[in-house]
Amino acid sequence: NVAMAREKSTPICQDTGTPIFEVHHPFGVSTRMLTQQIHEAVAQATAKAYLRPNAVDSLTGKNSGNNLGIDFPTIHFHEWDEDRIFITLQLKGGGSENVSTQYKLPDARLGAGRDLEGVRRVVLDAVLQAQGKGCAPGVLGVAIGGDRGTGYIVAKKQLLRKIDDMNLNPDLAALEARILEEANELGIGPMGFGGKTTVLGVKIGVAHRLPASFFVSIAYMCWANRRAEMNVSLQDGQVTEVSYA
Structure with missing residues (x-):
């Protein structure tokens, strides 16, 4: 799949x-105009079959046909203060979204308290x-903290990090490494068929929270982890750099 997708410039997965x-x-840049341009680009990519039509009306079940x-x-x-537009794109498939989840600490079932040990337990x-x-x-x-909505936003932003980077917070860096090691000791393996490789990376972010709440949000991403980023010049609107993480 990887070789064919690269050679033929086709989606690596049907979703x-x-x-x-x-x-x-x-x-000074109009977000309304940027939204319009992004919508046009998404519709064009869908028409060219780079994207599958995935936007479904939640009430009628009708697919819009253009994402x-x-x-x-x-x-x-x-x-921000820089004189350029920087855009990242993440394609979040339905299968990985369905197993994303959120915990509220403390969690008596797991013996998870409001600390990093509790975070470790719920992520595993x-x-x-x-x-x-x-x-x-x-x-x-x-994502550690935030409310139920921002927790998932922060969690998904972590998926934009490089797979081999290291958290700037030493406590979180140690926790990421430990969870990665222990998750791969569960024996679940690729697609659940067993093996030593269940998780490729663990990326943890933090958001402030209310005293009464302690949420841990987990955004699961498939192995393909499809991401891209680009810079756009303000002078002439040309794309100056495109990279695929």
């Missing part, structure tokens, strides 16, 4: 997922419960 865009832009719909695709805008439980579904070996994006 091209939800397109999730993170857009960094300088002051456009209410809050579809997902676009997050971030204003999420891998165990997935049992290879979501197209293992997967990558885990984890």
Whole structure:
């Protein structure tokens, strides 16, 4: 699949997922116009079969046919001080999304408290419960804190990190390494058929939370972990750099 997708410029998987865009832009750039341009690009990519039509009306079950719909695709805008537009795209498939999950600490069933040991326990439980579904070996994006909504946003952003990078927080770096090692000792393996490789990477982020809440959000990503990023020049609108993580 990998070789054929590269050679023929076709999707590596039939489920091209939800397109999730993170857009960094300088002051004065119209996010309304950027949204329109992203929508046009998504529709064109769908028409050319780079993307499968995935936007389904939740009430009628009707597929829009062009990957456009209410809050579809997902676009997050971030204003910054640089004089360029930087866009990342993540394709989040349905199988991996279905095994993504969220825990509320403390969790009496797992003996998980409101600390990093509790985080370790619930993340390993999420891998165990997935049992290879979501197209293992997967990558885990984890968010500690936030509310139920922002937790998943932060968790999915972790999936944009390089697979071999190291967390700048030494405590989280150690936790990532430990969870990766222990998850691969569960014996679940690729697609749940058994083996020593169940998880390819663990990436953990943090968000402030309310005193009453302690959520751990886990965004599971399939082995393909499809991501891309590009820079756009403000001077002439030309794409100056494209890379695939």
